[in-house]
Amino acid sequence: MRTPVIRTERLIKRFGPFTALNGIDLEVYAGEVHALLGDNGAGKSTLIRLLSGVHQPTEGQIYVDGEPVSFRSPRDASKAGIGTVYQDLALNPLMSVTRNFFMGRELYTGPRPFGALRMAEMDRITHDEMIKIGIDVSDPQQAVGTMSGGQRQTLAIARAIYFGAKVLILDEPTSALGQKQQMEVLKTMMRVRARGDIAIIFITHNEVHSKLVADRFTFLALGEVIGKGSRDELAGEDIRHLMAGGVEMRDLEKELADIQAM
Amino acid sequence: MTQTQAAAGRRETDRLNKGGTLRRLSRRPEIGAFAVMVLVVAAIAIASGGTAFNPLGLKNNMAVIAQFGIIATAACLLMIAGEFDLSIGSMIGFAGMSMTMMLKWGLPFGLGEATPFTAFALTLVMTLGIGWLIGTIVVRSGLSSFIVTLAFLFFLRGVTEVAFRVINNSTQISGLPDYKQTSWFADLFGGQTFGWFYDAWFWLGGNINRAGAQWVTGFDARVMWWIVIALAAWFVLARTQAGNWIFATGDNRESARANGVPVNKVRIALFMFTAFAATIFAACQVFETNTADASKGNLKELEAIAIAVVGGTLMTGGFGSVLGVVFGAITFGLVANAVFFIPAIDGSYYRVFVGAVLLLAVFLNENLRKRITGGL
Ligand SMILES: Nc1ncnc2c1ncn2[C@@H]1O[C@H](COP(=O)(O)OP(=O)(O)O)[C@@H](O)[C@H]1O
Numbered sequence: 001m002r003t004p005v006i007r008t009e010r011l012i013k014r015f016g017p018f019t020a021l022n023g024i025d026l027e028v029y030a031g032e033v034h035a036l037l038g039d040n041g042a043g044k045s046t047l048i049r050l051l052s053g054v055h056q057p058t059e060g061q062i063y064v065d066g067e068p069v070s071f072r073s074p075r076d077a078s079k080a081g082i083g084t085v086y087q088d089l090a091l092n093p094l095m096s097v098t099r100n101f102f103m104g105r106e107l108y109t110g111p112r113p114f115g116a117l118r119m120a121e122m123d124r125i126t127h128d129e130m131i132k133i134g135i136d137v138s139d140p141q142q143a144v145g146t147m148s149g150g151q152r153q154t155l156a157i158a159r160a161i162y163f164g165a166k167v168l169i170l171d172e173p174t175s176a177l178g179q180k181q182q183m184e185v186l187k188t189m190m191r192v193r194a195r196g197d198i199a200i201i202f203i204t205h206n207e208v209h210s211k212l213v214a215d216r217f218t219f220l221a222l223g224e225v226i227g228k229g230s231r232d233e234l235a236g237e238d239i240r241h242l243m244a245g246g247v248e249m250r251d252l253e254k255e256l257a258d259i260q261a262m
Numbered sequence: 263m264t265q266t267q268a269a270a271g272r273r274e275t276d277r278l279n280k281g282g283t284l285r286r287l288s289r290r291p292e293i294g295a296f297a298v299m300v301l302v303v304a305a306i307a308i309a310s311g312g313t314a315f316n317p318l319g320l321k322n323n324m325a326v327i328a329q330f331g332i333i334a335t336a337a338c339l340l341m342i343a344g345e346f347d348l349s350i351g352s353m354i355g356f357a358g359m360s361m362t363m364m365l366k367w368g369l370p371f372g373l374g375e376a377t378p379f380t381a382f383a384l385t386l387v388m389t390l391g392i393g394w395l396i397g398t399i400v401v402r403s404g405l406s407s408f409i410v411t412l413a414f415l416f417f418l419r420g421v422t423e424v425a426f427r428v429i430n431n432s433t434q435i436s437g438l439p440d441y442k443q444t445s446w447f448a449d450l451f452g453g454q455t456f457g458w459f460y461d462a463w464f465w466l467g468g469n470i471n472r473a474g475a476q477w478v479t480g481f482d483a484r485v486m487w488w489i490v491i492a493l494a495a496w497f498v499l500a501r502t503q504a505g506n507w508i509f510a511t512g513d514n515r516e517s518a519r520a521n522g523v524p525v526n527k528v529r530i531a532l533f534m535f536t537a538f539a540a541t542i543f544a545a546c547q548v549f550e551t552n553t554a555d556a557s558k559g560n561l562k563e564l565e566a567i568a569i570a571v572v573g574g575t576l577m578t579g580g581f582g583s584v585l586g587v588v589f590g591a592i593t594f595g596l597v598a599n600a601v602f603f604i605p606a607i608d609g610s611y612y613r614v615f616v617g618a619v620l621l622l623a624v625f626l627n628e629n630l631r632k633r634i635t636g637g638l
């Protein structure tokens with residue numbers, strides 16, 4: 001059997017008296033999109049903050065490639081190959097695509113930090129890496145502010161991959177975008193998936209999106225896993241049921257009908 | 263469903279009109295400053311009947327331009343990183359006081375007589391230390407640099423005045439020996455540079471005084487300092503890793519931090535750089551005139567910021583250029599000095615001009631920012 005790139009074992013996170021996560025088991029495999037679904041407050045963001053080193057688990061263990069790890073900072077996680085693309089994307093709108101791509105990790109010749117930037121080389125790499133996942137930035141010197149939301153997502157993803165991410169965590173990457181750009185991001189995800197060596201954790205509210213791209217699903221509700229499985233194992237009806245935190249659709253319909261009848 | 267051919271083949275990237283060279287130029291930060299400079303140079307050349315650019319006129323104008331340029335370059339870099347320094351003017355006064363006091367009364371702690379070098383070096387250690395302190399307070403406290411440096415504006419000016427009165431019984435020092443005659447180090451700040459330029463001018467048949475000999479022999483040394491500082495700042499900002507960090511820090515500090523840019527170090531270093539520029543400014547003044555007084559550098563911080571803004575630096579950080587500051591310094595220097603070449607005008611028109619141009623520049627910059635970021 002394959003080793004998961006990331007595996008968590010009975011992960012618990014408490015904030016004081018409040019238990020945000022209560023024993024999460026998760027397996028994420030390379031070359032797969034793993035959808036992490038659940039209602040607001042279910043604990044999705046908390047879980048990825050544990051995986052990306054922002055918070056430390058109260059109990060439980062994270063494994064990367066089968067080895068136990070403990071991240072003390074986002075830097076540790078990033079060194080271990082976990083690339084997190086947050087909603088704000090950590091991009092600077094006034095700076096060029098290339099300057100953003102290499103922000104903090106510039107290529108230079110000479111003594112740090114006054115070494116001369118190898119701009120032509122960085123332009124070329126940026127252009128090539130963006131093409132690989134589907135966007136042709138004809139002018140890498142254009143400001144990121146001129147790019148659409150979907151293009152910015154792609155830039156942030158390309159950057160994470162280029163700098164060694166083998167697990168890509170995308171926190172609601174489609175939520176702030178228009179229809180067409182949402183599709184662009186989903187396509188980008190599929191191109192990354194097609195490489196085969198990168199695992200994607202895809203956090204979303206959107207059942208349709210998750211069904212379009214995900215190979216595997218984990219449903220969270222109130223800090224616990226209430227269901228998981230591969231695409232084949234889960235029937236369509238199950239997903240909607242689990243998304244709603246385990247509430248039966250029929251119950252909901254009845255409740256709504258009751259209110260209407262009043 | 264009907265779909266036109268054009269729409270089917272179009273992609274997101276096609277929507278950005280990259281335009282021609284002209285459009286591209288119009289997105290550069292220094293373009294407005296360049297236009298204003300050309301206008302001002304032409305207007306002053308005509309109104310002064312050419313005297314503003316004769317050998318002596320050029321020397322005098324360049325002296326003022328270089329003064330502005332030195333501090334505005336540093337202010338510009340700091341502003342690109344998203345911070346202000348209102349203490350530049352007081353730092354100039356403090357540094358001038360410190361150097362002249364040591365030269366007159368000897369080094370502190372009974373270390374004996376001061377030379378121009380030791381007076382300068384010890385002063386620089388102090389001003390860099392204060393710059394470091396200002397930067398550290400700003401990054402540690404999270405307070406606005408506007409307030410922190412405003413405090414240092416008052417504090418340093420006060421310290422300068424008190425030190426003058428207590429030690430010197432007067433708020434000015436004069437009658438120091440002419441160090442630039444005896445010390446190469448003092449000459450580096452107070453002497454002349456680019457003599458070859460005026461030699462060549464004379465050799466070509468110009469630059470002749472009434473007696474028929476060579477008239478002007480060189481620019482003030484500060485012109486050389488300005489050129490060195492501006493070149494270094496341009497290189498660092500546009501071409502180095504540190505430059506990318508400066509832009510990143512001012513554009514969006516949190517995303518810069520998330521990508522591993524040492525945003526605190528960048529800001530502290532730039533507060534030290536403005537302190538350095540103020541010290542160079544003061545040293546040039548001290549070693550040229552061999553005097554100092556407690557009001558030196560007054561309001562210079564505001565002129566430096568104004569020049570940086572006119573040069574295309576955004577008040578909100580993340581964008582600007584050293585070349586724009588060069589154009590801005592030339593513009594401001596010429597207008598500040600115009601009264602000497604065009605006797606008919608009132609010197610206070612300088613401030614009227616600064617106010618008007620500043621307002622215009624802020625509008626232009628805001629428009630530029632929207633064009634850069636607002637595109638789609
Ligand atoms: N730093 C924190 N301190 C206290 N409670 C927190 C903290 N972070 C998250 N929580 C709580 O944990 C629960 C799960 O939050 P979150 O992981 O953001 O959910 P989701 O991303 O699924 O909407 C919420 O009830 C939230 O209030």
Ligand SMILES: [Mg+2]
Pocket residue numbers: 044045
């Ligand atoms: Mg969330």
